[in-house]
Amino acid sequence: MIRKEYQQTFRDRRMLFLLLVAPVVQLVVLGNSVNLEVDRVPTLIADEDRSPESLELAAALTAGDAFTHLGTLESGREVARRVGRGEAALGLVIPRGYGRATRQGRPVALQAIVDGGDSNRATVAQNALAAFVMERSTEAAMQRAQAASAQRGQAFSMPRISVEPRILYNPTLDSQIYFVPGVAATLLLIITLITTAMGLAREKETGTLEQVMVTPIRPEILILGKTLPYYLFGMVDLGLVIVAGAWIFQVPIRGSVPLLFLAGSLYMLTTLGVGLLVSALARTQQQAFFGAIFFIMPAILLSGFITPIENMPHWLQPLSGLSPVRHFVEILRAVLLKDASFGELAAPFVALAGMGLAVFAAAAHLLRRKLV
Amino acid sequence: MKGLSLKVQAGELYGLVGPDGAGKTTAIRMLTGLVNPSAGEALVLGQSAQKGSRLREAIGYMPQQYSLYGDLSVHENLRFFGRLFGLSRREFGEREDRLLHITRLARFRDRRAEALSGGMYKKLALACALLHRPRVLVMDEPTNGVDPVSRRELWDLLYEFVSQGMAVLLATPYMDEASRCHKVGLLSEGRLLTEGSPSVLVASMGHRALFMEGPDRTALEQAIENRFGRESQGGARTLLAITPLGAGLRVLLAGDAVTSVVSWAEASPLVSTIRELGLDFEDVFLGLVAAPDASPDASSGVDSGSTPGAASSEDP
Numbered sequence: 300m301i302r303k304e305y306q307q308t309f310r311d312r313r314m315l316f317l318l319l320v321a322p323v324v325q326l327v328v329l330g331n332s333v334n335l336e337v338d339r340v341p342t343l344i345a346d347e348d349r350s351p352e353s354l355e356l357a358a359a360l361t362a363g364d365a366f367t368h369l370g371t372l373e374s375g376r377e378v379a380r381r382v383g384r385g386e387a388a389l390g391l392v393i394p395r396g397y398g399r400a401t402r403q404g405r406p407v408a409l410q411a412i413v414d415g416g417d418s419n420r421a422t423v424a425q426n427a428l429a430a431f432v433m434e435r436s437t438e439a440a441m442q443r444a445q446a447a448s449a450q451r452g453q454a455f456s457m458p459r460i461s462v463e464p465r466i467l468y469n470p471t472l473d474s475q476i477y478f479v480p481g482v483a484a485t486l487l488l489i490i491t492l493i494t495t496a497m498g499l500a501r502e503k504e505t506g507t508l509e510q511v512m513v514t515p516i517r518p519e520i521l522i523l524g525k526t527l528p529y530y531l532f533g534m535v536d537l538g539l540v541i542v543a544g545a546w547i548f549q550v551p552i553r554g555s556v557p558l559l560f561l562a563g564s565l566y567m568l569t570t571l572g573v574g575l576l577v578s579a580l581a582r583t584q585q586q587a588f589f590g591a592i593f594f595i596m597p598a599i600l601l602s603g604f605i606t607p608i609e610n611m612p613h614w615l616q617p618l619s620g621l622s623p624v625r626h627f628v629e630i631l632r633a634v635l636l637k638d639a640s641f642g643e644l645a646a647p648f649v650a651l652a653g654m655g656l657a658v659f660a661a662a663a664h665l666l667r668r669k670l671v
Numbered sequence: 672m673k674g675l676s677l678k679v680q681a682g683e684l685y686g687l688v689g690p691d692g693a694g695k696t697t698a699i700r701m702l703t704g705l706v707n708p709s710a711g712e713a714l715v716l717g718q719s720a721q722k723g724s725r726l727r728e729a730i731g732y733m734p735q736q737y738s739l740y741g742d743l744s745v746h747e748n749l750r751f752f753g754r755l756f757g758l759s760r761r762e763f764g765e766r767e768d769r770l771l772h773i774t775r776l777a778r779f780r781d782r783r784a785e786a787l788s789g790g791m792y793k794k795l796a797l798a799c800a801l802l803h804r805p806r807v808l809v810m811d812e813p814t815n816g817v818d819p820v821s822r823r824e825l826w827d828l829l830y831e832f833v834s835q836g837m838a839v840l841l842a843t844p845y846m847d848e849a850s851r852c853h854k855v856g857l858l859s860e861g862r863l864l865t866e867g868s869p870s871v872l873v874a875s876m877g878h879r880a881l882f883m884e885g886p887d888r889t890a891l892e893q894a895i896e897n898r899f900g901r902e903s904q905g906g907a908r909t910l911l912a913i914t915p916l917g918a919g920l921r922v923l924l925a926g927d928a929v930t931s932v933v934s935w936a937e938a939s940p941l942v943s944t945i946r947e948l949g950l951d952f953e954d955v956f957l958g959l960v961a962a963p964d965a966s967p968d969a970s971s972g973v974d975s976g977s978t979p980g981a982a983s984s985e986d987p
Contacts, residue, residue: 303751307742510738510799513703514755515727 304498304528318494322486322536323543329482340424342366343387345378350398359435360391365427375410382412389413389424404443468636476551479544480631481604484624486540487563488570488598491533493591495574498525499666500587518667525578526571533570537563541635554634558641562634562648566627568655575662579669598622626650673862679838679854681806684829686852687842688956694861695842696735699811702840703732715807728756731805733796735812735842741785745776745795748784749802756803763802770798773828790821797828808832810841814848826851846953855952857959864959869952876950877926878911878958883936884919884944891941892920898935899928912957919944923954 308314344357361368366389372378375392382390390412400407411428413421441457448455502508511521537560544550573594581587599605601615602624608616619625626647633639641648675698679685687695700706701713704720704727713720720726739748746767753763771777774794779787784795793813800808813829814822833839833853841852849855849869856866865872885891892913899910909928914921924932929947936942 302754303740303743303747306747307740505741506734506736506738507740509705509734510732510752510796511755512705513727513730513732514752514803515725515757516755 301524301528304524308528308532318490318532319535319539322490323539325486326479326482326540326543327547329478339367340365340389340427341369341387342389342391342424343369343378343381344371345373345375345390345392346371347373347375347395348393348397352398352401353393356393356397356435357391360431365431375412379412382414385414388420389428391428401439475548476636477632478604479540479548479550480635481602481624481628483537483540483544483631484566484602484604484627485599487533487537487566487627488624489595490536491529491567491570492574492577492595493588494529494532495526495571496577496581496587496591497584498529499575499578500581500584503581504583518663522575522663522666526575529574530564530567530571533567534560534563550635552635554638558644559631559634562627562630562644562651565648565651565655566623569623569651569658572655572658572660572662575666576658579662579665598624601625602628604628620650621654623651623654626654675858675861675863677840677856677863677866679807679840681838682833682836683854684833684839684841684852686849686855687840687858688846688849688855689842689844689858691844693858695844695858696811697861698858699732699809699840699842703727703730703809728803729806731800731803731808733793733800733808733810733813735815737792739784739792739796739799742783744781744783745771745787746780748795748799752799753802758802766802766804770801773831774798775824788818788821790817790824793817793821793825794828797825801832806838808837808839810839812843813841814843814845846951846956850952857956859959869955872955873950873952876955876958878950878954879924879926879929880948880950880954881922881924881929881932881936882916882919882944882946882948883922883942884917885939885941886943887941888915888918888920894939894941895920895922899924899932902928912954914957916948921948923957 308318342361344360346353346357357368357371360366369387372381375390375394378387378390378392381387392410392412394408394410397407397409409432411425413424415421437459441459444457445455499508502511541550541552541556541559545552574591577587577590577594581590599622601611601619601622603611603619603622604624608619608625611619629647630639630644630651633644675694677685677687687698689695697706701708702715702720704713707713707721715726716729718726720730740751743751749767749770750763753767758766768777771780774797776791776794776798779791784792787795793816797810797813800810814825817825829839843849853868854866855869855872857864867875883891883895895910895913902909909925909932910922911925912923914923922932933945936945
């Protein structure tokens with residue numbers, strides 16, 4: 300049975316490519332495309348004041364790496380129009396009277412225009428601008444206070460509290476290091492689940508299952524034959540992705556590799572189990588494929604790999620515990636970056652094992668009833 | 672299926688005949704344990720054919736549709752099913768050689784199954800079904816989509832296995848194929864209408880067939896329909912079927928109606944030639960469908976003697 304699965308897989312060159320080469324390619328593409336760091340926000344400025352102060356503000360804003368200056372326009376309306384068309388992520392309007400207000404020490408408001416249609420980009424742009432303006436106004440306040448003290452002949456002192464972060468494990472906050480484990484878990488999920496789900500469905504569709512079912516084959520053997528080959532493919536993929544992650548994205552491998560593969564095995568118990576479950580229910584490959592997607596999408600979205608779990612609505616957060624991706628990503632990150640021990644990761648390990656056993660047992664039971 | 676019970680002796684070829692939708696495939700799937708009857712039991716060799724039964728080791732099954740792995744070679748398909756039947760490497764090697772030899776597939780051992788012709792594919796399916804030396808072979812429309820030459824070859828193979836004592840049950844919609852069986856059962860709407868040896872069935876029907884030819888075939892057919900279509904004698908219809916034959920018509924009649932039909936035809940300007948034809952097995956079926964009450968042996972389910980390969984399915 301197992302030999303037959305391998306023969307069929309190796310005979311199908313395209314399938315082999317999808318199973319072994321595609322994961323690495325996807326890791327590279329996805330790993331490079333996910334980037335949550337704030338830099339090079341494309342910015343348009345409308346300077347309606349045209350004072351030395353406004354020119355100085357615009358220059359300071361675009362001096363660093365955070366913003367890329369696309370141009371300076373006459374009116375705020377024109378900037379709004381262009382941001383609306385997606386030509387820039389951020390529009391900054393410096394109102395008439397800005398220079399006078401700053402000279403006189405009066406409060407003044409700048410207008411920021413962002414396109415809320417792309418809320419991610421909008422948030423990134425807004426945060427970057429807010430940080431910049433905060434820094435500027437603190438600076439201005441200090442200068443005024445300093446000048447006032449000097450007039451009165453006093454020594455200037457002002458309390459100023461700042462945060463000096465010491466970031467553990469990923470000091471440069473490289474988002475690729477954060478994302479690679481997530482991508483690895485997602486790829487493993489998709490590959491092992493879809494191949495198992497389609498495997499039996501294909502045999503149903505082509506009629507070969509019927510010929511198999513009239514032999515005295517035991518259901519356990521059939522199930523093993525339909526999962527073990529893809530389990531081994533999954534393990535190879537996991538190894539490939541970890542090596543590629545370390546090599547291309549400098550994701551460190553600080554912890555125990557056997558522990559990673561143990562986690563991978565438990566994780567695949569769930570993914571293969573769901574695959575079997577789908578294939579027991581589906582009649583055609585098409586049904587199996589959509590059944591698989593139906594599980595894959597929520598499992599990824601709820602895992603916290605794309606949006607932090609803390610940002611989900613409260614009622615949704617407990618559901619995230621049902622996503623095997625979440626637990627596996629947690630283990631991958633902890634072992635790769637922190638050299639976490641099995642003891643520290645007991646909770647996700649238990650969750651993965653429990654889920655895997657339950658799903659696999661349910662799938663085996665259903666298959667036994669439906670087929671043999 | 673309603674109270675279907677049929678007996679296939681060792682060394683006998685039994686043909687289950689019926690139109691599409693008669694329940695041939697369902698009957699066969701029950702006997703191979705692919706579906707369970709909604710009520711009642713399917714028994715083969717005195718054992719239940721329920722799902723997962725050990726009986727499977729004694730049954731070979733050749734389904735109607737494609738059922739082998741197209742992307743595997745002839746040898747790989749055989750080896751796969753050999754493994755599923757738990758054959759040892761040595762046993763498998765011997766049987767593969769023998770089966771490839773008698774099916775004359777040895778030359779194509781490494782060809783992919785999907786690249787085989789229809790006839791070769793069926794022979795491979797037969798070889799796969801025979802690997803474990805079953806006592807009972809069940810086939811669903813075995814020569815569907817097979818050219819006449821390969822068909823003959825397949826039948827020769829079947830006769831050879833049957834002569835060695837295998838019991839073969841096959842389902843077919845083709846009458847010519849059914850007439851090659853030792854025994855046939857006519858199945859319609861899940862019930863066995865009649866069974867017996869094809870020649871005995873033909874003789875016992877009492878039908879007669881006439882060939883009529885005239886200047887206008889369509890008008891002739893219409894005239895026969897109008898004259899005899901509604902006539903009946905003792906509850907049995909006179910006219911059973913009209914089928915085109917060459918330039919004329921083949922008219923199937925109840926036996927005692929022939930005299931009146933012949934005298935009508937001799938008087939009719941539409942008929943220029945008339946002669947009697949021999950009956951064939953297809954006539955039995957056409958006659959039965961036209962007048963089911965007139966079957967020679969309407970009681971189905973003959974059971975007697977030792978049953979080396981008996982199959983029955985009951986649904987009360």
